[in-house]
Amino acid sequence: MTKEKQGLRSAEWFAGNGKGAFIHRSWMKNQGLAPHFFDGRPVIGICNTWSELTPCNGQLRDLAEQTRRGIIEAGGLPVEFPVMSLGESNMRPTAMMFRNLASMEVEETIRANPIDGVVLLAGCDKTTPALVMGAASCNVPTILVSAGPMLSGSFKGRVIGSGTDVWRLSEEVRAGLITEEEFLAAESAMSRSPGTCNTMGTASTMACLSEALGITLPGNAAIPSVDARRRVLAFMSGRRIVDMVHGGVVPSQILVRKAFENAIRINAAIGGSTNAVLHLQAIAGRVGVSLNLDDWDRIGRRVPTIVDLMPSGRYLMEDFYNAGGLPAVIRRLLDAGQFEPDALTVNGRTIGENNSGAQVENEEVIRPLDRPVTAHGGIAVLRGNLCPNGAVLKPSAASEHLLRHSGRAVVFEDIDDYHARIDSPDLDVDESCVLVLKNCGPRGYPGMPEVGNMGLPRSLLERGVTDMVRISDARMSGTAYGTVILHVTPEAAIGGPLALVRNGDRIELDVTANRLHLDVSEEELSRRRSEWSAPPVPSGGYERLFIDHVLQADQGCDFAFLSGSRGAAIARDYV
Numbered sequence: 001m002t003k004e005k006q007g008l009r010s011a012e013w014f015a016g017n018g019k020g021a022f023i024h025r026s027w028m029k030n031q032g033l034a035p036h037f038f039d040g041r042p043v044i045g046i047c048n049t050w051s052e053l054t055p056c057n058g059q060l061r062d063l064a065e066q067t068r069r070g071i072i073e074a075g076g077l078p079v080e081f082p083v084m085s086l087g088e089s090n091m092r093p094t095a096m097m098f099r100n101l102a103s104m105e106v107e108e109t110i111r112a113n114p115i116d117g118v119v120l121l122a123g124c125d126k127t128t129p130a131l132v133m134g135a136a137s138c139n140v141p142t143i144l145v146s147a148g149p150m151l152s153g154s155f156k157g158r159v160i161g162s163g164t165d166v167w168r169l170s171e172e173v174r175a176g177l178i179t180e181e182e183f184l185a186a187e188s189a190m191s192r193s194p195g196t197c198n199t200m201g202t203a204s205t206m207a208c209l210s211e212a213l214g215i216t217l218p219g220n221a222a223i224p225s226v227d228a229r230r231r232v233l234a235f236m237s238g239r240r241i242v243d244m245v246h247g248g249v250v251p252s253q254i255l256v257r258k259a260f261e262n263a264i265r266i267n268a269a270i271g272g273s274t275n276a277v278l279h280l281q282a283i284a285g286r287v288g289v290s291l292n293l294d295d296w297d298r299i300g301r302r303v304p305t306i307v308d309l310m311p312s313g314r315y316l317m318e319d320f321y322n323a324g325g326l327p328a329v330i331r332r333l334l335d336a337g338q339f340e341p342d343a344l345t346v347n348g349r350t351i352g353e354n355n356s357g358a359q360v361e362n363e364e365v366i367r368p369l370d371r372p373v374t375a376h377g378g379i380a381v382l383r384g385n386l387c388p389n390g391a392v393l394k395p396s397a398a399s400e401h402l403l404r405h406s407g408r409a410v411v412f413e414d415i416d417d418y419h420a421r422i423d424s425p426d427l428d429v430d431e432s433c434v435l436v437l438k439n440c441g442p443r444g445y446p447g448m449p450e451v452g453n454m455g456l457p458r459s460l461l462e463r464g465v466t467d468m469v470r471i472s473d474a475r476m477s478g479t480a481y482g483t484v485i486l487h488v489t490p491e492a493a494i495g496g497p498l499a500l501v502r503n504g505d506r507i508e509l510d511v512t513a514n515r516l517h518l519d520v521s522e523e524e525l526s527r528r529r530s531e532w533s534a535p536p537v538p539s540g541g542y543e544r545l546f547i548d549h550v551l552q553a554d555q556g557c558d559f560a561f562l563s564g565s566r567g568a569a570i571a572r573d574y575v
């Protein structure tokens with residue numbers, strides 16, 4: 001078959017009888033591939049983030065096998081390849097520092113190789129956006145299969161959820177409510193199977209948002225990792241990607257403005273993670289869709305949170321799947337006219353066609369819109385002289401009585417200062433104070449770790465205080481909760497106003513008015529600014545590259561030079 005007739009990227013490697021084709025085919029044949037695998041069929045990459053250092057993605061070896069079967073059945077040639085895997089629970093200083101690096105690896109691996117379409121296998125928090133960002137920048141046919149959530153945790157008759165109960169249990173130990181032995185025993189009970197966090201943390205959020213964007217088959221988000229139906233979904237995704245290559249269905253047709261708007265609405269409806277803001281902004285940047293922080297407030301805040309999952313609610317992902325999963329949520333929003341039905345999805349149908357027949361099986365887990373968990377879900381975007389380019393807060397995870405608050409700042413210059421002093425009896429703090437943490441932004445930490453939900457002072461925990469207003473340029477785990485103001489932009493390490501806050505300053509928060517104000521005069525702030533000096537930066541290595549190129553939180557923390565889609569043009573051969 002001629003290259004022209006096939007029109008596939010892989011033909012540039014494998015078609016014809018020249019020296020180059022001989023080399024490309026011959027080496028591939030050492031893997032036991034029969035000659036007919038090079039007859040011009042689509043070559044499908046299976047981009048796998050399986051790793052023993054990423055326990056959340058443990059099921060992906062099996063799912064890769066199921067995907068492979070589907071590809072072969074549909075007449076494609078599967079080629080599995082590993083990419084850098086980002087395990088949230090292990091990586092230091094934070095997996096977020098490596099999201100862009102992994103996305104570069106995905107993008108360059110696809111473009112450099114004979115790949116016509118790709119199935120992305122991801123799960124743990126950063127793996128999903130990293131893979132979608134990389135594939136979007138290549139714009140070859142792409143379908144995502146998620147690892148799926150862990151089974152529900154259970155300890156001493158109480159349901160416990162990934163992450164959420166770690167924060168809860170660790171504060172209970174510090175407050176003397178449970179013993180250290182009980183705390184340690186809960187460890188094994190929380191993580192009973194392979195899979196991603198079983199709460200509506202960042203991994204579940206990104207799986208839901210990916211389904212809402214239309215880059216997964218319907219139903220992908222919630223099927224438990226070890227459920228046989230997830231294996232079927234992987235198999236069907238393998239079959240479908242071959243047709244997508246034949247039909248020329250590419251991410252730029254799917255990742256359009258209305259799909260992002262749908263994802264923002266879904267984030268509100270599910271009580272999704274604040275991290276979704278960063279990842280969706282970064283993905284949008286890769287496909288040239290202009291999405292800004294205010295879109296989150298404008299589009300998402302009117303949508304109630306109807307999924308009653310931890311950390312905002314009571315249940316876990318397994319319950320969510322049994323209640324109908326994301327299709328049932330989409331149906332609820334479609335029926336209420338709060339969802340754009342016409343967006344195309346990877347199965348060739350619109351998101352409306354895919355989900356208009358979905359059913360809610362449990363109205364406690366997926367509530368009716370008029371009986372929500374929180375009437376105004378989503379992400380509140382704050383503005384003011386403390387965060388000129390924005391900050392975010394998740395109202396459904398916050399305390400109602402603190403959403404309008406004014407308090408005295410108790411300032412920590414960085415995370416080490418916080419650890420050194422938070423439990424000190426000398427710390428002058430009460431529950432009306434506002435805890436301020438600096439230098440934990442994308443450049444400051446570096447990598448913007450999930451430390452924004454900093455624990456409360458022991459003296460206050462012992463008195464039964466459960467929440468305080470906290471402000472930082474850090475992120476917060478999607479499994480965490482509290483009245484926590486995050487992603488303050490510009491960050492302290494580049495001299496944002498956050499850097500200028502001092503102990504005793506008054507800070508005013510009004511979430512309804514989207515306002516965050518530092519009650520210090522402009523003259524005083526400019527005096528402090530003249531005394532401020534930037535923290536030192538590392539002299540080299542990836543950390544230096546990261547610091548030199550990372551965008552601020554309001555732009556999704558991508559590298560500036562990675563914005564946009566570069567396509568999958570084939571470079572000259574080395575032969």
Ligand code: FES
Pocket residue numbers: 056087088089123124125162195196197201203
């Ligand atoms: Fe990997 Fe939560 S730590 S999904």
Ligand code: MG
Pocket residue numbers: 088125201202203450477478479
């Ligand atoms: Mg997380």
